[in-house]
Amino acid sequence: MGSTDTRPPVARRTPGRLLFLFAFHAALSGAFIVAYLTGDEDTYAMHQFAGYTALAALAVRLLAGVLMPVGPLRLPRPAMAATRDWLRRAAMGDARAWGQRSPLLAWMALALLAVVGAAALSGAVADFVVPMEKLHEALGEVSLPVVLAHVALVAALLGLKKAAGWRARPTPRQEVIAP
Amino acid sequence: MIRRMLTHTAAATLVIAVAAFTFQALAGGDGIARTAWTLTAAVAGGDHGID
Numbered sequence A: 001m002g003s004t005d006t007r008p009p010v011a012r013r014t015p016g017r018l019l020f021l022f023a024f025h026a027a028l029s030g031a032f033i034v035a036y037l038t039g040d041e042d043t044y045a046m047h048q049f050a051g052y053t054a055l056a057a058l059a060v061r062l063l064a065g066v067l068m069p070v071g072p073l074r075l076p077r078p079a080m081a082a083t084r085d086w087l088r089r090a091a092m093g094d095a096r097a098w099g100q101r102s103p104l105l106a107w108m109a110l111a112l113l114a115v116v117g118a119a120a121l122s123g124a125v126a127d128f129v130v131p132m133e134k135l136h137e138a139l140g141e142v143s144l145p146v147v148l149a150h151v152a153l154v155a156a157l158l159g160l161k162k163a164a165g166w167r168a169r170p171t172p173r174q175e176v177i178a179p
Numbered sequence B: 001m002i003r004r005m006l007t008h009t010a011a012a013t014l015v016i017a018v019a020a021f022t023f024q025a026l027a028g029g030d031g032i033a034r035t036a037w038t039l040t041a042a043v044a045g046g047d048h049g050i051d
Helices: A015-037 A041-067 A080-091 A095-099 A104-126 A132-168 B002-027 B032-044
Strands: none
Touching: A015 A041, A015 A104, A015 A132, A015 B002, A041 A104, A041 B002, A041 B032, A080 A095, A080 A104, A095 A132, A104 A132, B002 B032
Protein backbone atom coordinates (compact mmCIF):
# COMPACT_ATOMS: atom_id res chain seq x y z
CA MET A 1 0.00 0.00 0.00
CA GLY A 2 2.99 2.34 -0.38
CA SER A 3 2.24 5.63 -2.09
CA THR A 4 4.24 6.44 -5.21
CA ASP A 5 3.16 10.11 -5.34
CA THR A 6 6.36 12.18 -5.02
CA ARG A 7 4.75 15.57 -5.58
CA PRO A 8 5.37 18.13 -2.79
CA PRO A 9 2.39 18.66 -0.48
CA VAL A 10 0.26 21.64 -1.53
CA ALA A 11 -1.70 23.49 1.13
CA ARG A 12 -5.31 23.75 0.01
CA ARG A 13 -7.40 26.90 -0.14
CA THR A 14 -9.64 26.13 2.84
CA PRO A 15 -12.46 28.43 4.02
CA GLY A 16 -10.46 29.17 7.20
CA ARG A 17 -7.42 30.34 5.24
CA LEU A 18 -9.56 32.44 2.93
CA LEU A 19 -11.28 33.99 5.94
CA PHE A 20 -7.86 34.81 7.37
CA LEU A 21 -6.88 36.57 4.13
CA PHE A 22 -10.17 38.49 4.05
CA ALA A 23 -9.72 39.50 7.71
CA PHE A 24 -6.13 40.61 7.06
CA HIS A 25 -7.12 42.67 4.02
CA ALA A 26 -10.01 44.26 5.92
CA ALA A 27 -7.92 45.03 9.02
CA LEU A 28 -4.99 46.48 7.07
CA SER A 29 -7.05 48.55 4.66
CA GLY A 30 -9.38 49.77 7.43
CA ALA A 31 -6.47 50.71 9.68
CA PHE A 32 -4.70 52.43 6.76
CA ILE A 33 -7.76 54.53 5.89
CA VAL A 34 -8.27 55.61 9.52
CA ALA A 35 -4.55 56.31 10.04
CA TYR A 36 -4.33 58.34 6.82
CA LEU A 37 -7.36 60.48 7.70
CA THR A 38 -6.19 61.11 11.28
CA GLY A 39 -2.62 62.15 10.53
CA ASP A 40 -3.39 65.56 12.03
CA GLU A 41 -1.74 66.55 15.33
CA ASP A 42 -5.11 66.92 17.09
CA THR A 43 -6.13 63.34 16.31
CA TYR A 44 -2.77 61.86 17.22
CA ALA A 45 -4.18 59.18 19.58
CA MET A 46 -6.55 57.94 16.86
CA HIS A 47 -3.68 57.93 14.37
CA GLN A 48 -1.53 55.95 16.80
CA PHE A 49 -4.31 53.41 17.46
CA ALA A 50 -4.93 52.84 13.74
CA GLY A 51 -1.19 52.69 12.99
CA TYR A 52 -0.51 50.05 15.63
CA THR A 53 -3.53 48.08 14.37
CA ALA A 54 -2.01 48.10 10.86
CA LEU A 55 1.36 47.03 12.30
CA ALA A 56 -0.26 44.17 14.25
CA ALA A 57 -2.15 43.00 11.13
CA LEU A 58 1.10 43.02 9.13
CA ALA A 59 2.98 41.14 11.86
CA VAL A 60 0.29 38.41 11.99
CA ARG A 61 0.32 38.16 8.16
CA LEU A 62 4.12 37.87 8.04
CA LEU A 63 4.05 35.22 10.76
CA ALA A 64 1.39 33.22 8.87
CA GLY A 65 3.44 33.53 5.67
CA VAL A 66 6.59 32.28 7.40
CA LEU A 67 4.80 29.40 9.15
CA MET A 68 2.89 28.35 6.00
CA PRO A 69 5.24 28.93 3.03
CA VAL A 70 3.04 26.82 0.71
CA GLY A 71 -0.54 27.57 -0.32
CA PRO A 72 -2.75 30.64 -0.14
CA LEU A 73 -1.04 32.09 2.95
CA ARG A 74 2.46 32.14 1.46
CA LEU A 75 4.02 35.57 1.06
CA PRO A 76 3.92 37.04 -2.47
CA ARG A 77 6.81 35.84 -4.64
CA PRO A 78 6.61 37.67 -7.97
CA ALA A 79 8.35 36.03 -10.91
CA MET A 80 9.81 38.20 -13.67
CA ALA A 81 9.60 35.52 -16.40
CA ALA A 82 5.94 34.71 -15.66
CA THR A 83 5.09 38.42 -15.58
CA ARG A 84 6.78 39.06 -18.94
CA ASP A 85 5.02 36.06 -20.46
CA TRP A 86 1.61 37.16 -19.11
CA LEU A 87 2.13 40.77 -20.32
CA ARG A 88 3.09 39.53 -23.79
CA ARG A 89 0.07 37.22 -24.03
CA ALA A 90 -2.32 39.85 -22.63
CA ALA A 91 -1.00 42.45 -25.10
CA MET A 92 -1.49 39.98 -27.97
CA GLY A 93 -5.16 39.66 -26.98
CA ASP A 94 -4.94 36.13 -25.54
CA ALA A 95 -8.32 35.72 -23.80
CA ARG A 96 -6.92 32.99 -21.54
CA ALA A 97 -4.30 35.43 -20.19
CA TRP A 98 -7.03 38.02 -19.62
CA GLY A 99 -9.10 35.51 -17.67
CA GLN A 100 -6.39 33.99 -15.48
CA ARG A 101 -4.85 35.38 -12.28
CA SER A 102 -2.29 37.99 -13.28
CA PRO A 103 1.29 37.79 -11.96
CA LEU A 104 1.10 41.59 -11.61
CA LEU A 105 -0.96 41.03 -8.45
CA ALA A 106 2.06 39.47 -6.70
CA TRP A 107 4.20 42.53 -7.56
CA MET A 108 1.47 44.82 -6.28
CA ALA A 109 1.04 42.82 -3.06
CA LEU A 110 4.79 43.00 -2.46
CA ALA A 111 4.86 46.76 -3.09
CA LEU A 112 1.92 47.27 -0.71
CA LEU A 113 3.44 45.13 2.03
CA ALA A 114 6.75 46.99 1.68
CA VAL A 115 5.41 50.55 1.57
CA VAL A 116 2.56 50.24 4.08
CA GLY A 117 4.78 48.10 6.32
CA ALA A 118 7.56 50.69 6.19
CA ALA A 119 5.08 53.48 6.95
CA ALA A 120 3.62 51.60 9.92
CA LEU A 121 7.02 50.54 11.27
CA SER A 122 8.54 54.01 10.91
CA GLY A 123 5.50 55.42 12.77
CA ALA A 124 6.09 53.07 15.67
CA VAL A 125 9.80 53.97 15.74
CA ALA A 126 8.94 57.68 15.52
CA ASP A 127 7.07 57.35 18.82
CA PHE A 128 10.48 56.89 20.46
CA VAL A 129 12.90 58.45 17.95
CA VAL A 130 11.40 61.83 17.06
CA PRO A 131 13.62 62.56 13.99
CA MET A 132 11.97 59.56 12.29
CA GLU A 133 8.73 61.55 12.03
CA LYS A 134 9.75 63.16 8.73
CA LEU A 135 10.51 59.77 7.19
CA HIS A 136 7.19 58.42 8.52
CA GLU A 137 5.29 61.33 6.95
CA ALA A 138 7.06 60.81 3.61
CA LEU A 139 6.33 57.07 3.63
CA GLY A 140 2.68 57.79 4.49
CA GLU A 141 2.40 60.10 1.50
CA VAL A 142 4.10 57.57 -0.80
CA SER A 143 1.81 54.75 0.35
CA LEU A 144 -1.41 56.44 -0.82
CA PRO A 145 -0.48 56.35 -4.56
CA VAL A 146 0.55 52.69 -4.18
CA VAL A 147 -2.81 51.85 -2.57
CA LEU A 148 -4.65 53.72 -5.34
CA ALA A 149 -2.56 51.91 -7.97
CA HIS A 150 -3.60 48.61 -6.33
CA VAL A 151 -7.28 49.59 -6.63
CA ALA A 152 -6.76 50.62 -10.27
CA LEU A 153 -4.96 47.34 -11.09
CA VAL A 154 -7.73 45.23 -9.53
CA ALA A 155 -10.38 47.20 -11.48
CA ALA A 156 -8.41 46.86 -14.75
CA LEU A 157 -7.91 43.10 -14.28
CA LEU A 158 -11.60 42.69 -13.50
CA GLY A 159 -12.40 44.52 -16.76
CA LEU A 160 -10.04 42.20 -18.68
CA LYS A 161 -11.65 39.15 -17.09
CA LYS A 162 -15.11 40.35 -18.09
CA ALA A 163 -13.89 41.05 -21.64
CA ALA A 164 -12.44 37.52 -21.78
CA GLY A 165 -15.80 36.15 -20.67
CA TRP A 166 -17.64 38.07 -23.40
CA ARG A 167 -15.18 36.81 -25.99
CA ALA A 168 -15.58 33.22 -24.88
CA ARG A 169 -19.37 33.45 -25.16
CA PRO A 170 -20.48 31.43 -28.19
CA THR A 171 -21.84 33.48 -31.05
CA PRO A 172 -25.46 32.69 -31.90
CA ARG A 173 -25.64 30.25 -34.79
CA GLN A 174 -27.15 31.37 -38.02
CA GLU A 175 -30.33 29.47 -38.51
CA VAL A 176 -30.37 27.81 -41.89
CA ILE A 177 -33.90 27.79 -43.17
CA ALA A 178 -34.59 25.22 -45.80
CA PRO A 179 -35.96 26.73 -48.98
CA MET B 1 -15.11 38.15 -4.18
CA ILE B 2 -14.19 41.80 -4.76
CA ARG B 3 -17.58 42.93 -3.46
CA ARG B 4 -17.05 40.80 -0.35
CA MET B 5 -13.59 42.33 0.21
CA LEU B 6 -15.00 45.85 -0.16
CA THR B 7 -17.77 45.09 2.34
CA HIS B 8 -15.24 43.69 4.83
CA THR B 9 -13.00 46.72 4.34
CA ALA B 10 -15.87 49.14 4.96
CA ALA B 11 -16.92 47.24 8.08
CA ALA B 12 -13.34 47.06 9.40
CA THR B 13 -12.81 50.77 8.72
CA LEU B 14 -15.91 51.58 10.74
CA VAL B 15 -14.92 49.30 13.64
CA ILE B 16 -11.33 50.62 13.75
CA ALA B 17 -12.54 54.23 13.48
CA VAL B 18 -14.94 53.74 16.41
CA ALA B 19 -12.26 51.96 18.47
CA ALA B 20 -9.69 54.67 17.72
CA PHE B 21 -12.23 57.39 18.51
CA THR B 22 -13.04 55.72 21.84
CA PHE B 23 -9.32 55.36 22.57
CA GLN B 24 -8.70 59.07 22.01
CA ALA B 25 -11.86 60.14 23.87
CA LEU B 26 -11.38 57.96 26.94
CA ALA B 27 -7.70 57.01 27.25
CA GLY B 28 -6.53 60.37 25.92
CA GLY B 29 -8.89 62.16 28.32
CA ASP B 30 -10.22 64.43 25.57
CA GLY B 31 -13.88 63.50 26.01
CA ILE B 32 -16.30 62.53 23.27
CA ALA B 33 -17.41 66.05 22.26
CA ARG B 34 -13.87 67.42 21.96
CA THR B 35 -12.66 64.34 20.06
CA ALA B 36 -15.63 64.58 17.67
CA TRP B 37 -14.81 68.24 17.01
CA THR B 38 -11.10 67.69 16.40
CA LEU B 39 -11.85 64.69 14.18
CA THR B 40 -14.32 66.68 12.10
CA ALA B 41 -11.81 69.51 11.75
CA ALA B 42 -9.02 67.09 10.79
CA VAL B 43 -11.05 65.19 8.19
CA ALA B 44 -12.49 68.43 6.79
CA GLY B 45 -8.96 69.76 6.40
CA GLY B 46 -8.99 72.33 9.19
CA ASP B 47 -5.63 73.32 10.60
CA HIS B 48 -6.67 73.49 14.22
CA GLY B 49 -9.07 71.72 16.51
CA ILE B 50 -11.03 73.16 19.41
CA ASP B 51 -8.04 75.31 20.43
